[in-house]
Amino acid sequence: MVSLFHIVFCASLCVVYGIDLTFPPGFKFGAATSSYQIEGGWNASDKSENIWDVFTHTMSDKIVDNSNGDIACDSYNQWQRDIEMASELGLHFYRFSLSWSRILPSGFPDRISEDGVKYYNNLINGLLAKGIEPVITIFHWDLPQSLQDLGGWTNPMIADWFADYSKVVFSLFGDRVKTWITINEATSICDVSYGLGILAPGVRSLEYGNYICAKNILVAHAKAFRVYDREFRAKFNGKVGITNHFLWMEPETEADEELAELARELAVGLYSHAIFSKEGGWPPVLEEKLAEYSKRQGYTRSRLPAFTKEEIELVRGSADFLGFNHYTSRTVRELNDRKSALWPLSGSPSLGIRLSVRPEWKQAAVKWFFVYPEGIRRQLLWLKKRYGDIPILITENGYCTEKLEIVDKDRIDYYYNYLEQILLSIKEDGVNVVGYTAWTLMDNFEWVSGYKVKFGLYQVDFTSPSRTRTPRASAKYYARIIKNHSLDVNKYEYDEL
Template structure:
C-alpha cells in the first residue's frame, strides 16, 4: 500500500474513521426490520472458468486462462489453475440443489465461449457444450429459478488472443457472432443477458491480457472494442431476437467508490472514477455518449506532450457513438469496496509514462484500519450507498441490477460472521438508496460457492457454500452466511439482529 504524507493526514483519517464508526453504530442501533420492495429479486453469481472445470473435455478448446495457468514456471501462487475448479461441469445438479436450499429467485452464470464454439467462430457448435448449458438451464427452470446469463466473463478464446484479442478491431464482430449463437441456442428460456462482465478489468488486468508493456495504448484500444462488442451484441438482440424472445440485455461494470482524502481532493476522486468506470458507463448511459470529455482532453494533452501525433485514446466515429449510446436495458453493477483518493507532489514521476495510471494521475489507497485481519475485504458500506446515489443522479436513474457484491475470507470455515456482518451492512446501505429513489431491481451475491478467484487462485473464499477441494468429491457445505441469506430471501426483510440457527440443516428449513 502506498504511504501518504502531510501534516494533516492523521486528522483527515480520524474524520473518515469517525464517519465510518458512526455509520456502523447507526446500523447496529437499528432494531427495526427493513422490508425489501415488492418484486425485488435475490440471486447468486458465478462464472464458467471459476467453477466449471472440465477444461479440456467434450470438445472445449483453450481460453486465455487455460493458457496462462499452464505456463511454466507457474504463473500463480500454488500453481493454481481452473482445470477442475469446483467441478460444476459434473456437479451442476448439486449446484441447483443449493439454489433451492437458499430459495434463490435467479442464478447468474456465464457461458464459456470455447465450450460452445471451439474454433472461436460459429462455423462449428460443440454439441456437448450446448447440452451442458441446456441441462443446467432446464434443471433451474424445473424449480422456478430464473437463469441469467453472462456471455463473457474473462475467458477469451486463446486463438483470438493470439491475433490481438480485444485490441483487434475485428473482435467486436467475433463477439457479436458468438452472442448470436447464444441467443439462438438459449434465448427461448433465458430472458436476462449480460454481454460482458467488468470491461475495465478485461482491459487492464495485464496478467491475463498480456498488455503489461502497452499501458496507455492497448488498454484504450481494448476499451473501445469492448464497448463496440457490447453495442453490436445489443444490436443483434434488438434486430433479430427481441420481438420473439422478449428479453433484456445489459452490461456489467465494476464500480468502486473513491472518497476524496480531503475537500481539496474532490477533483482527484472524480478523475479516478472517470477513468476506472466512467469510461465504460458514460458511452452507454450518458445523453451524449462517447468517452467522458475530461478523459479525452487529458489523454490528448498528454499524448501531444509525449510526442504522439494523435491521442492515444482512439476516437469513436459518430456512427459508433450512436451504436453504443443507450445500448443497455439495465445497468449491471459489481461493487465490493471503497478507496481513498488524493493527488499531491508525491505523484510526480510515480507512474511510468505513457500509461493508464499516469494519464489518470491519482493515488488511491485503503486505510489499514478498514481491513479485516481475516480478509482482504473491507466493510465500508457507506461507499456502496454513495455509488448508487451517484449513478441515480448522474445517469438518469437507470434500472440497476446489482450483479456482484460479496466478502472475501482467506481463512475459510463455515462460521463466517464477518461475511454475515458485511452482508447486513451492504444490504442496509442498498435499502437506504432504494428509499431515496434509486431504481434497484435485484441483488446477486458473489458467490454461490468458493471458486477459482483469478489472480489469487483458491486462497480467496467468497462462497456462501464452502467447497472441499481436498477430498476429491468437492462437497459443498453451507456457511453461516448461507443461513442468513436464506432468511432474507424467505422473509423479504433485513433483520440486523438475526442470528441463524445452524443446528437445523439448511435443506430442512421451511
C-alpha cells in the same frame, strides 16, 4: 429464537434511518459464478483452450498457489448439485457465465459443440424446473486462445466475433433466458489484463492497450445488443445489459473532490458514459485530459482512440439495465511521487491520481479489498445523478477470507452492512436498484489468488473427488433474508437449511 439484542438493534436502526428493513416488492435476490472459476472440464469433449487455460498452464507462477481451473468445482459434472444449492438458498435467479470455447471450439460459429450446448441446456432447464431464473453472462474473461492469438480485445474485429458468438447463444438459449449480460467487468479486462498485465492474457501495455480494449469492448457489447434488438427481442422479450466493476472514489480531503471526480470518470465513466449518457462518446473531461497528456508525451494522437459518429450512435443507449459489481473503495489525492498505490487503474498515474484507503477500513483476505459499506451507496447515487433513473442490477457483491470456516461471521457482517446501504440507496436516495447478487455461490478458483481465498456461501472441499459443497452460516443467513424479503432477520442463527 430472535434475541432481545437483535430486536432492539433493528428497532434503533429503523428510528435512526426512518426506514423499515424490507426490500421493495419485486426486488430479486441471486448468487453468481463464472465458467472458468467453477466448471473444470478444461479439455472435456471438443472444448478448446481459453486464455486462462494457457495462462495457468504456462505461467503458473502468476497464481499465488500455482493452481489452475482444470477441475475447479467440477461443475461440468456436478451441475445438479449446483442447482440444489441455488434451490436451498431460495434464489430468485442464478447468474452464471458461458464458456465461449466450450460452445464454439474454434472461437467462430463454423461449428457449435453439441456437448457444450447440452451442458448449458441441462443447467438452464434444471434451474427453471426449480423456479429459478437463469441469468447469463455471455463473456466473463475466458476468451478462446484462438482469438487471443489474433490480438484478442485489442483487435477491432473482435466486436464482430463477439456479435457472432452472441447471436449463437441468443438463438440457442433465448427462448428460456430472459436476462443477458454481455460482458463482465471491462475495467478488469482492460485495466488489469491489457494495462497492468496481471490477469490473463497478461499483456502489459500501460495507458495504451487498456484504452484500445475499452473502445473495442464497448463496440462489441453494442453490436451484441443490436443483434438482440433486431433478431430476438420481439420473439423472446428479454433484456440485455452490461456489467462493470464500480470502485467508489472518495476524496481524501474536501480539497481533493475535483480530482476524485476525475478518478470516477476513469474508473466508471470510461466504460459507462458512451452507453448511458444522453450525448454518448467518452467522458469529455477524460477525453480532454488524455489528449493533453498524449500530446505532452509526443504522440501524434490521443492514446484514447476516438469514436466515429456511427460508433457513438451504435453504443449510445445500448443497454436495458446496468450490471453493478462492487466490493471496495479508494481514497483519492494528488500524486506527488509518480507511483500509484493500491492498483486498480492503469491510467491513474498519468492523470496525477494517487489511490489509497483510510486506516480505519478493515482489510479482507486480498490486498486490494477494504471494507467501506458507505461506498456502495455513494457509487449508486453518483450513477443516478450522472445518468438518470436507469435500472441497476447489483450483479456481484461479497467478502473473502482465507480461513476454512463454516461459521463465517465476517462475511455475514459484510452482507448485512452492504445490504443496509443498498436499502438506504433505494428508500432514501431513490436509486432504481432492482436486484442483488451475492458473490459467490461457492468457493472457486479465484483467478490469481487461486484457491487461497474463499468468497463462497458454500464451502468447497477441493480435496474431495466430488468437490463436496457445505453451506456456511452466511448461506443460511442469506436464505433467511430471501425468505423474509427483509434484512430484519437474526444474523447468527445457525439452523439447518
